[in-house]
Amino acid sequence: MKKILLGALLAFVSFLAHALQPYFYGDKVPGGDLKTAMAAAEQKLTAAGFTVVGRHTPPGIAGHGSIVVTEPGLTSALTQVGGKAIVGVPIRVGVKADGTVSYLNLEYWQRAFLRNDYGKAEGAVKAAAGKLAQALGSGKPFGGEVKAEDLPGYRYMAGMERFDDKSELKTYPGGFDEAVKTIRDNLGKGVAKTAKVYEIVMPEKKLAVFGVATNDPEDGEGWWVNKIGAEHIAALPWEIFVVDNKAYALFARYRTALAWPDLGMFQFMKIGSHPDSNQGMMAKVAGGAYEGKTQ
Incomplete structure (x- = not known):
């Protein structure tokens, strides 16, 4: 009996200690230029049952883009969880002009986003992850390790933000419809030099x-x-999400650190103004104002 209990304890400790990385490499697709590579990756995704909702080729990051897709089982599971779980519905796939493909490690991101509710969607997360691997190829993980048990309360270091911190952008007296219309209209106008990549509205x-x-x-x-590494292109684009009559955007000292967990402090300091300037842009898109100070 003691051996059985010890074995169970060791297995449990081993599970808790396992580390995850934010991305996987997939199989390379025909490249030569970004448009060709993205089309080839997109064809694989649609053939596997994913729905393409957006394409992103960021200005200033030459030869890099991302494809944003949804998967029906994951979408259904996260919708059932409700609330801020909506932020995990879009699945991002990175593509480079040379044909390199990368994609989200869904377990990593969903453990972080769902936190204590991860178990409610674990089956759907694993099923969608399997479909991604089958569609794009199951390559090595990369991006920096975080222990699975640390992801629900993840922060880059003591004193920095977690999932909920500084995320609220605006409350709308007119409710959900006003929130969606405001964000949609402002993205259409290019407020704060932004543009819409996709929208998923329920x-x-x-x-x-x-x-x-x-x-x-x-x-x-x-x-x-470009200052911290475009290999993590599947981190992009950023997102604004709406729950009932409130708009949110994950604060960059959380969202960027989650996407680049191996970032050195010196690198983080090189983009020290990014968290506040980014939140300022998101606030303007939401029709509000951000009162934080640029560092």
């Missing part, structure tokens, strides 16, 4: 998520991503 659940390209040459993706 009016019956009062949930929505928008992909936001940040095209400002001084503060947008083309500035800060």
